[in-house]
Amino acid sequence: MNIKEVIVVEGKDDTVAIKRAVGADTIETNGSAISKDTLRRILHAQEKRGVIVFTDPDYPGRRIRAIIEEHVPHAKHAFLPKEKTIAKNGKGVGIEHASDADIRAALTAVYTPLTEVRAVEITLEDLIDAKLIAHPSAKARRTVLGETLNIGYTNGKQLHKRLHMFGITKQQFIQAVQALTQEDRRI
Structure with a gap:
């Protein structure tokens, strides 16, 4: 390499x-x-x-x-x-x-931050709906999401910024949250 x-x-x-x-x-x-x-x-x-x-x-x-x-x-x-x-x-x-x-x-699997400004696809409401902030299991869910998307763990305040910084699309986010929800059901 x-x-x-x-x-x-x-x-x-x-x-x-x-x-x-x-x-x-x-x-x-x-x-x-x-x-x-x-x-x-x-x-x-x-x-x-x-x-x-x-x-x-x-x-x-x-x-x-x-x-x-x-x-x-x-x-x-x-x-x-x-x-x-x-x-x-x-x-x-x-x-x-x-x-x-x-x-x-x-x-x-290195991420490069976006240099161009673009519309933010993922909203704070999306994070709340996905139980990634303002929820009792939010920290555990953010941990798994960070691993799934390979963006590392973030606290609630930093998650939105990190998703945007690395250009995670709404579709990638939805797929990761769906996988997270499936994992929750198996536990």
Whole structure:
């Protein structure tokens, strides 16, 4: 697998996993307190080669992703569900615990944010109707939806933005919600 973009990860262990799986270059944020210097390096890498943000599926990882989205809005994003990043001993979550095959699969399914402004197809009412916000099981449903659409977990406020940012169509959304509803019925 040949990746021209620089992959933004959280730390050294993530770099080791990326190099082992795909041999790509990385920039490490060294935690969720991203320095201005690191943000400048990410922006420079975006201008020269492009970047793929590939952070852990936990709160610090989502925080890092949000900071980068704010400063480098056209960065690409790769996601892995939490269960594919759990340490063998069950203590800890991180890209460094993922298999090489899972890392390659996530980097194959990279999302690029839309650069053109278009009408938002999915409304807040759609999210309420799908029980993704303002519902007791909303968090669990958003988790599964994020995995199904490969856009990662988001809180209620960020879901609408993420769906739009990655150009998820109304049809894709409807199909994912239908699959989610079918899964609910099996439980």
